[in-house]
Amino acid sequence: MRDQLMPQGGLYTLQTRSSDQSESRIIGIIRKVLLAPESPKALVAAMTNPGVKIVTLTITEKGYKIDPGSGAPREDGPERRRPQQQSLAWKYRRRPDHGC
Known part of the structure; x- marks a missing residue:
């Protein structure tokens, strides 16, 4: 996403269509x-900058462990959460410590 949006200044087109x-x-x-x-x-x-008012996180399909039989997220084992996801969640929870 970054490689597509940043060269065009972060702009994108929303198209809505009806009959x-x-x-x-x-x-x-x-x-x-x-x-x-x-x-x-x-x-x-960026996440601990008090001037940043909105933080969004996008985790793509590769970030989830899906049970191939049911299609549901797997709840077992250490692969349940990736270290990056745990780290991001921890940093997000620390925002109030930095005046955010």
Whole structure:
């Protein structure tokens, strides 16, 4: 996502269609995309910055362990949560300690 959005200033197009009309709007809400494995220090700095009011986390399908039989998330074993997810959750919970 970062590699596609950042060259165009974080802008993307939202298209809505119905049977009788089509509308396109340019959305410009994404300011920065940080990837935890690539820039963990920058991520921590952003997540603990009091000027940052909204933090969103996107975990793609590769971040989940799915039971192939049921399609449900697996609840067993240490693979249940990846270390990056645990680390991000811990950093997010620390925001109040930094005045966020």
